[in-house]
Structure formats: structure tokens, C-alpha cells
Amino acid sequence: IMTQQVSASSVLKPFFLKTPVRVVNPLRQRRHTLPASEFRNLTPQDAISVFEIEREAFVSVSGECPLTLKEVLNFLGQCPELSLGWFEEGQLVAFIIGSGWDKERLSQEAMTQHIPDNSTVHIHVLSVHRHCRQQGKGSILLWRYLQYLRCVLGLHRALLICEDFLVPFYLKAGFKEKGPSAISIPNMQFQEMEYMLDGQVYARRNSGC
Ligand SMILES: CC(=O)SCCNC(=O)CCNC(=O)[C@H](O)C(C)(C)COP(=O)(O)OP(=O)(O)OC[C@H]1O[C@@H](n2cnc3c(N)ncnc32)[C@H](O)[C@@H]1OP(=O)(O)O
Incomplete structure (x- = not known):
């Protein structure tokens, strides 16, 4: 059960992962090496790596990116606490960028706006580096992100x-x-x-297991 919570006053204000989860075997970890695997909030300094993955993922397929480089920079500047990156050996391999939203449904304005201090997160983009797809990384990152959001009171x-073909992917992750x-x-x-972040605290990532 995740009990870590922040005060109501800091909702949607900068809130960074206090202890980045490092999936490394301490016995094998050498000094001066980058962590094998690390999850952390993104910063504007990560925007170029984000955009490179995004461009490859979307431009070649649909000709359109969910976020332009400028929008990536804006969101990572305004609400870094609603982003999450997965780094391997210091390289970004997958990321999520979110922002705050204040209406029941998403509308065109949601594409470019961050509305702070609200109870809804708009996930703009989830993307996995093309070399790392179909290995479970997208599902794992999404699951970790949703668990993390639960901690933000x-x-x-x-x-x-999303497009129709990804509906089953998000249904499997618990979306409706x-x-x-x-x-x-x-x-x-x-x-x-x-x-819904309120329920399903005990939901397993792979409901089929
Ligand atoms: C809000 C949004 O951002 S929607 C757009 C999502 N992002 C993109 O489309 C960018 C390009 N694609 C990617 O980055 C990745 O393929 C993601 C994020 C969609 C999925 O991440 P991955 O790590 O590859 O997925 P993971 O290995 O966890 O799960 C695989 C499942 O994803 C789904 N999936 C992934 N790509 C596709 C695709 N092109 N068509 C249909 N289903 C797909 C399938 O359900 C698949 O399961 P299956 O192999 O049993 O059919």
C-alpha cells in the first residue's frame, strides 16, 4: 500500500521523486558508473532526448507529434512533477509527460495548457524508444507513473x-x-x-497473472 502523501497545499506544485528507484544489484554496482536503471521526473534539460524519441515514434507514422519541442519544454518547465522518465545507463528509453486539467473531458485547449491545482492529469504522451518496444517497458512505466500519481494528494x-489500435493497451493498464x-x-x-487514481490500489499490473 502506498501511504506516502504530500500536503494538499503542494498539489500540482513541484513534487519530485524523493528516492529515485534504482534497479541495480548493489554487489555489482561500481563507482562512477551510471545507474543501470532509474526512474525520475524529467527536467527541461531532457527535452531534446524526449523529442528525439517522440519524433521517431510519431512523425514517421502519422506525420504529427503530440507535443512540439516548445511544448515539451513548456510542460517540463511548468509541471515536471507530472512527468516520468526511464533511464538506462543514463539514456532515456521511455517517458511520460502530463499536465493538469480542470474539465470532465479533454478539449482542444488541453493540448497546450497546464491548469495547476486540479484533480485531473492529462497524459499527453507515453513513448518508448523504438529499440526498447514490445519488452513490457511501456506498460511498466505507465504503471509506475499511475502509482506515483496516487501519492500526490x-x-x-x-x-x-489515443488511436483505436491502442485502446486494448490502455484497457489492460486499467483505463476505461x-x-x-x-x-x-x-x-x-x-x-x-x-x-481513476482513487480505487484499484491493489490492482496488479498484469491482471492476468
Ligand atoms: C497518450 C499517448 O501517448 S498514445 C500514443 C502512445 N505512444 C505511441 O504510439 C508511440 C510509439 N509506440 C510506443 O512508444 C510503444 O509501442 C507504446 C508506448 C505504445 C507501448 O510500449 P511498449 O513498451 O512497446 O509496450 P509493451 O511491451 O508494454 O506492451 C505491448 C503491447 O502494447 C500494445 N501495442 C504496442 N504497439 C502497438 C501497435 N503498434 N499496435 C497495436 N498495439 C500495440 C499491444 O497491446 C502490445 O501487446 P501485444 O504485443 O500482446 O499485442
């Missing part, structure tokens, strides 16, 4: 939009379908998905 739910999104870009339609 005052946050109740996460919303995102809210129906077609009002957000559209030429030739693309999205489904809106919602994850």
Missing part, C-alpha cells in the same frame, strides 16, 4: 486520448473508455480514456 484521475474524443487533427480520430 488531491489527484483523482488521469485522462488521455470514455468514448470518441472532441480532439481531432486532420485524418485522425481519438478515443478518450480515463483512469
Whole structure:
């Protein structure tokens, strides 16, 4: 059970992971080497690495990135506490960028705005480096991110939009379908998905296990 909580006054204000989780065997860890695996909030200094992964993931497929480099910089400057990166040997291999939102459903303005001090997180983008896909990393990062959000008192739910083919991926992660999104870009339609942070504390990442 995750009991770590921050005070209501610091909701959606900078809140960084106090102890980055390092998945390394202490016996094998040598000095002066980068951690084998580390999860931490992103900073504007990570924007270029983020954008490189994002560009490869989306531009080649749809021609559009969820976030421009400027938007990545904006969100990592305004709400770094709603991002999470997975680094291996110091290299970013997967990330999530979120921001605050204040309405029941996502609308076009949600794409570029961070609304602080609200109970909803808009997950703008989850992306895994192309060399690391289909290894469970996307699911693991998403699960860790949702667990982390639970620790931020005052946050109740996460919303995102995705294309139809990714609906099963998010259903498996515990999201529910809210129906077609009002957000559209030429030739693309999205489904809106919602994850309630209040319940499912004991939910396992792989419900099939
Ligand atoms: C809010 C958003 O950001 S929506 C957009 C999500 N991001 C992208 O599309 C960027 C490019 N893709 C990626 O970065 C990754 O493939 C992710 C984030 C979608 C998934 O991360 P991965 O680490 O590859 O996924 P993981 O190994 O945990 O799980 C695999 C499952 O993802 C789903 N999946 C991943 N890619 C696809 C795809 N192209 N088509 C359909 N399902 C897919 C499937 O359910 C798959 O399970 P299966 O192999 O049993 O069919």
C-alpha cells in the first residue's frame, strides 16, 4: 500500500521523486558508473532526448507529434512533477509527460495548457524508444507513473486520448473508455480514456497473472 502523501497545499506544485528507484544489484554496482536503471521526473534539460524519441515514434507514422519541442519544454518547465522518465545507463528509453486539467473531458485547449491545482492529469504522451518496444517497458512505466500519481494528494484521475489500435493497451493498464474524443487533427480520430487514481490500489499490473 502506498501511504506516502504530500500536503494538499503542494498539489500540482513541484513534487519530485524523493528516492529515485534504482534497479541495480548493489554487489555489482561500481563507482562512477551510471545507474543501470532509474526512474525520475524529467527536467527541461531532457527535452531534446524526449523529442528525439517522440519524433521517431510519431512523425514517421502519422506525420504529427503530440507535443512540439516548445511544448515539451513548456510542460517540463511548468509541471515536471507530472512527468516520468526511464533511464538506462543514463539514456532515456521511455517517458511520460502530463499536465493538469480542470474539465470532465479533454478539449482542444488541453493540448497546450497546464491548469495547476486540479484533480485531473492529462497524459499527453507515453513513448518508448523504438529499440526498447514490445519488452513490457511501456506498460511498466505507465504503471509506475499511475502509482506515483496516487501519492500526490488531491489527484483523482488521469485522462488521455489515443488511436483505436491502442485502446486494448490502455484497457489492460486499467483505463476505461470514455468514448470518441472532441480532439481531432486532420485524418485522425481519438478515443478518450480515463483512469481513476482513487480505487484499484491493489490492482496488479498484469491482471492476468
Ligand atoms: C497518450 C499517448 O501517448 S498514445 C500514443 C502512445 N505512444 C505511441 O504510439 C508511440 C510509439 N509506440 C510506443 O512508444 C510503444 O509501442 C507504446 C508506448 C505504445 C507501448 O510500449 P511498449 O513498451 O512497446 O509496450 P509493451 O511491451 O508494454 O506492451 C505491448 C503491447 O502494447 C500494445 N501495442 C504496442 N504497439 C502497438 C501497435 N503498434 N499496435 C497495436 N498495439 C500495440 C499491444 O497491446 C502490445 O501487446 P501485444 O504485443 O500482446 O499485442
